[in-house]
Amino acid sequence: MISCVLGARDIFLAGTGSFALEIADWAQAAGWRVAGLIELVDPARVGSTVDGLLVVDPSAAIAGEGCVAVALGGDRREHWSRLEPHGWSPASVVHPLAHLSGSARLEPGCVLGPGVAVGAHTVLGPHTLVSRGALIGHHSVLGAYVTVNPGANIAGNVVIGERAFIGMGAIVVNNASVGEGATVAAGSLVLKDVTAGVRVQGVPAREYRDGDGNGAGRA
Numbered sequence: 001m002i003s004c005v006l007g008a009r010d011i012f013l014a015g016t017g018s019f020a021l022e023i024a025d026w027a028q029a030a031g032w033r034v035a036g037l038i039e040l041v042d043p044a045r046v047g048s049t050v051d052g053l054l055v056v057d058p059s060a061a062i063a064g065e066g067c068v069a070v071a072l073g074g075d076r077r078e079h080w081s082r083l084e085p086h087g088w089s090p091a092s093v094v095h096p097l098a099h100l101s102g103s104a105r106l107e108p109g110c111v112l113g114p115g116v117a118v119g120a121h122t123v124l125g126p127h128t129l130v131s132r133g134a135l136i137g138h139h140s141v142l143g144a145y146v147t148v149n150p151g152a153n154i155a156g157n158v159v160i161g162e163r164a165f166i167g168m169g170a171i172v173v174n175n176a177s178v179g180e181g182a183t184v185a186a187g188s189l190v191l192k193d194v195t196a197g198v199r200v201q202g203v204p205a206r207e208y209r210d211g212d213g214n215g216a217g218r219a
């Protein structure tokens with residue numbers, strides 16, 4: 001159980017690594033008080049502190065209280081599935097230096113870093129992560145649990161399927177789609193639709209088959 005008294009602007013972050021500390025920085029800039037970090041990987045860390053933040057177990061939520069944002073790399077759906085049964089509510093972290101069109105819509109649990117721009121009528125699905133300096137054009141739709149890494153440039157009228165991963169600096173041109181669970185490697189130039197579940201890379205981006213599953217090494 002969480003022993004502290006939670007206020008309306010208190011948030012927990014799921015993750016205890018360096019990325020979680022980066023999201024803690026964004027959350028504080030956005031006016032949240034970070035009440036602690038939730039350990040999803042190594043139970044031995046529960047009870048310790050990281051950068052002054054208490055590390056708690058996912059079962060620490062009091063039913064109906066405690067909100068959390070996913071703040072570790074990898075499969076965001078998998079991470080959320082380990083939090084939701086314990087009664088956590090999803091909270092969004094939007095850095096004050098992110099710019100969102102007034103007609104853009106964010107579903108709960110989104111994390112947006114500094115320098116992000118989201119265009120008109122674009123929808124970000126639940127638990128999407130859009131990292132530092134990534135650009136999302138107008139009338140685009142990002143599905144649930146999508147990751148867009150730093151400096152990626154998603155054009156307008158793009159559809160990105162649930163759990164897809166866009167590596168840093170990648171470009172997706174207008175009207176292209178990226179299928180569910182696909183990986184776009186860092187620095188790729190996506191000129192045509194990407195099939196669900198595959199990994200593409202290069203300029204222009206082409207499908208890569210490594211024989212032991214796509215997406216290995218995603219960060």
Ligand SMILES: CC(C)(COP(=O)(O)OP(=O)(O)OC[C@H]1O[C@@H](n2cnc3c(N)ncnc32)[C@H](O)[C@@H]1OP(=O)(O)O)[C@@H](O)C(=O)NCCC(=O)NCCS
Pocket residue numbers: 131149150166167168183184185186187188199201202208210215216217218219
């Ligand atoms: C797609 C990705 C996950 C692949 O990582 P990986 O599985 O470790 O890749 P491998 O080392 O097995 O690479 C296999 C081949 O693909 C090539 N390759 C890997 N990443 C590539 C990329 N981004 N663009 C072009 N080719 C790439 C490698 O050079 C290698 O080619 P080779 O077989 O001819 O030598 C990784 O490149 C990537 O883009 N990660 C995202 C990084 C990121 O956005 N980080 C942000 C953190 S905030």
